[in-house]
Amino acid sequence: MTSEPGDSISVPQPEFSEEYLKGISLFNRRDFYQAHEEWEEQWKRHSESGNDFYKGIIQIAVAFLHWERANPKGAIKMWKSGSAYLVKFKSPHMGIDLDSWLGKVDSLFSPWAEHWT
Numbered sequence: 001m002t003s004e005p006g007d008s009i010s011v012p013q014p015e016f017s018e019e020y021l022k023g024i025s026l027f028n029r030r031d032f033y034q035a036h037e038e039w040e041e042q043w044k045r046h047s048e049s050g051n052d053f054y055k056g057i058i059q060i061a062v063a064f065l066h067w068e069r070a071n072p073k074g075a076i077k078m079w080k081s082g083s084a085y086l087v088k089f090k091s092p093h094m095g096i097d098l099d100s101w102l103g104k105v106d107s108l109f110s111p112w113a114e115h116w117t
Contacts (some may be wrong), residue, residue, distance in 0.1 A: 016095055017042065023057075024096075032065040053094060056085030060105060072112060079109040 023038035036058050043054035059082030066074035083102055091098040 020094070023061075027057075027061055030064075032061045032068065036061040036065065052085045053089060056082045056089075057096075058082070059085065063105075063109065072115075076109060076113050079105065080113075 019038055019042055023035045023042070026032075026035035026038060039054055039058045039061070043051060043058060046054060059078045063075045063078035063082060066072070066078060083106065086098055086102055089098055091100075
């Protein structure tokens with residue numbers, strides 16, 4: 001994986017919660033564990049309708065974390081699961097151009113998926 005995953009999320013407008021934006025900042029700095037932790041707090045506070053979005057971005061962050069920890073099978077599993085949650089949303093959602101971001105994420109993981117699944 002040669003691309004920089006932190007380049008994938010553009011920072012949304014300030015109408016979103018500080019915690020949500022902090023998670024994006026952490027993700028962009030490649031601090032995937034802390035991004036996951038920040039978003040998990042948001043996920044716990046949202047209604048069922050918002051849960052799938054947070055589940056998706058959390059699982060994508062965890063996919064990158066697994067990759068960094070040399071666990072490609074776990075990374076592929078979390079990438080597929082997170083993507084499945086996020087494709088349900090019209091782009092942009094919560095300030096993220098999901099079509100573009102998921103396209104970039106998919107381009108990083110999909111070449112490896114056939115080797116590790």
